[in-house]
Amino acid sequence: MxxxxxxxxxxxxxxxxxxxxxxxxxxxxxxxxxxxxxxxxxxxxxxxxxxxxxxxxxxxxxxxxxxxxxxxxxxxxxxxxxxxxxxxxxxxxxxxxxxxxxxxxxxxxxxxxxxxxxxxxxxxxxxxxxxxxxxxAGAPQQTADSGDSLSEIKEELASLRSVLQFQVADLMEAKKQRHRPVHHYLRQRLIDMGLSERLSDQLIHYVPADYTEREAWVYLLNLLSNRINVTGNDILSQSGVVALVGPTGTGKTTTVAKLAARYAQKYGVESVAMVTIDTYRIAAYEQLATYGKIIGCTVKKAQSTEELADVLFQLRHKRLVLIDTAGFSQRDSRLIKQLQQFDTGQMQRVKKYLVTQANTQYPALQRIIGAYDPVKLDGCIFTKLDECYSLGEILSASVEYQLPVSYVTDGQKVPEDIKVADAKSLVSAAAKLYKKYGLNHTSSTSVVNAAQAV
Structure with a gap:
């Protein structure tokens, strides 16, 4: 050849x-x-x-x-x-x-x-x-095409699995609805009121089967109020050092002024002092100093841990010292650094209360509370209740995270617009807001043009 x-x-x-x-x-x-x-x-x-x-x-x-x-x-x-x-x-x-x-x-x-x-x-x-x-075409292209085809098959199988899980869950939900229609209806009302699905399922589980709709609803509201932990007037009835922490814009400075004014009315202006460690916000000290002049109490500022320990030593004769902290996002690394100032052992124990807006979305509340896991919170204060259309979110957060509620605020007036938290009052307010804004016959039903919306 x-x-x-x-x-x-x-x-x-x-x-x-x-x-x-x-x-x-x-x-x-x-x-x-x-x-x-x-x-x-x-x-x-x-x-x-x-x-x-x-x-x-x-x-x-x-x-x-x-x-x-x-x-x-x-x-x-x-x-x-x-x-x-x-x-x-x-x-x-x-x-x-x-x-x-x-x-x-x-x-x-x-x-x-x-x-x-x-x-x-x-x-x-x-x-x-x-x-x-x-x-x-090149031999490597065949291998790449095979890998792409395998990935597409896996994605399609995962999509089919999600659809099947959704269908099975829907069938189970339909079965429960047929078996206990009143319970299903009340569960949906709790969710519409702002409560999480997890808490709603827990509450519905305890409702007796022979209750009417009205009896079951009242029973659920009472059960919810019993699950909420309140601390009473703990800050204004005790002495020590209290720091208000929380995200920016939640009203920490105004809340500090309200508490200081209430304490001064009860024990005198010489018994209370305010300290700010907010060195990031412009005129933070000037705002607190203005409140101090109106109330007649002492106002100090500290820019470091050592300076804060020294200021607290100078104010050791005061019955109550309120600390206004800087507002940080729960994803800001400076937040943990600020919180670590209170646990260095250089100063007396500082009680920490979380201040957050009552109209915050439930997922955001979860992230905020989770950011303070390394810190032992003694309670929380919910602000801006006058701006809310539902209160179920903050009730769910306080119950599921076992976070005691100390005070609620509903305005800017100092010191009038602050109240001691009461569980039944909070649940009653949540039910009233749901009745006013959440029910079908009270909510707006304006027709939306789908094409225009797109």
């Missing part, structure tokens, strides 16, 4: 050269792209014989299409198309009985031996169908 190399602008021209010089019985060993076009390596057993080639065409035993039959005047331009046309002549995947595989093997071995003896031919491999795919 001999091997020759042919060059052409495209596959058609290169195959035509092979046909013209070696005849239709030549075997294509390899192909590759070069700078000027296509390079083919072809092998043949003997010198071409035109007469023998014509005679072989007329043999009736020939069952495999010849190269000239495959090419023709409109032959394929690529090896992929050539291979597809060759496979169309017989059954794919089965050996041709007219051409035993044993006869093909010696030719391949001889071709490999001859290719090894020539330096240039050694750079190519024997032709296989995989080479055709790699020639057109």
């Amino acid at each position: 001999k091997i020759r190399r042919f060059f052409g602008k495209d596959m058609r021209e290169a195959l035509s050269q092979v046909k013209a010089e070696l005849g239709s019985d030549a075997v294509i060993m390899s192909n590759r792209k070069v700078a000027d076009g296509i390079e083919l390596v072809a092998a043949y057993d003997k010198e071409p014989d035109a007469a023998l080639s014509l005679k072989s065409k007329t043999k009736k035993e020939q069952t495999t299409p010849s190269l000239s039959e495959i090419i023709g005047d409109d032959g394929p331009d690529t090896l992929r198309a050539l291979l597809e046309k060759q496979q169309a002549g017989g059954q794919p995947g089965k050996p041709n009985p007219a051409q035993p595989q044993a006869a093909v093997a010696p030719q391949t071995a001889a071709a490999q031996q001859q290719a090894a003896s020539q330096p240039q031919a050694a750079q190519h491999q024997d032709y296989t169908p995989a080479m055709d795919t790699a020639f057109d």
Whole structure:
């Protein structure tokens, strides 16, 4: 077997050269792209014989299409198309009985031996169908496509699983609704009032089955009020150091002034003092100092832990010292640094009360309370109740996180707009807000144009 190399602008021209010089019985060993076009390596057993080639065409035993039959005047331009046309002549995947595989093997071995003896031919491999795919698209692309297909299948399965879980949960919910329709209705009312689904399920679980709707609703409100922990008038009835912490804009400075004014009314102006460690907000000290002049009590400021310890030592004769802290987001790293000032051991114990707005969304309340996990909170103060349309969110947060409620504020007046927290009053206020804004016949039902909204 001999091997020759042919060059052409495209596959058609290169195959035509092979046909013209070696005849239709030549075997294509390899192909590759070069700078000027296509390079083919072809092998043949003997010198071409035109007469023998014509005679072989007329043999009736020939069952495999010849190269000239495959090419023709409109032959394929690529090896992929050539291979597809060759496979169309017989059954794919089965050996041709007219051409035993044993006869093909010696030719391949001889071709490999001859290719090894020539330096240039050694750079190519024997032709296989995989080479055709790699020639057109690249073998790595197949692996990437397989990985993408597998990822798409996994995503689709995950999506189907989520849909099935949703459908099963919906079926279970429908079953509960049919079994205990009154309980299901009341559970939805609690959720609409602002309570979390978890707390609503817990409360509904304790409702007796034989209660009417009205009896069950009253029972739920009483049960909810019993779950809320209140501390009473603890700040104004005790002595010590109290720090109000919380996010920015929650009204900590105004709340400090309200507590100081109430304490001064009860025990005298000499018994209370205010300290600010808010060095970030402009005029924070000036605002607190203005309240101090109105009340008539002492006002100090501290910019470091050592300075705060020194100020607290100077005010040790005061019955109550109220500390106004800087407002930070629950995701701000400076928050933890500020809270660590109270636990250095350089000063007396500082009680910490969380101040947050009552109209805060429930997920935000969860994040805020979670940010103070490293700190032991002695209670919380809910502000701006006059701006709320529902109170179920703060009730859920206080119950689920076992956070005692000390005071609530509902305005800017000092010291009038602050009240001691009462569980029944809070639940009653939540129910009234739900009745006023949450029920279908009281909520706005204006029609929204969907296209305009989009």
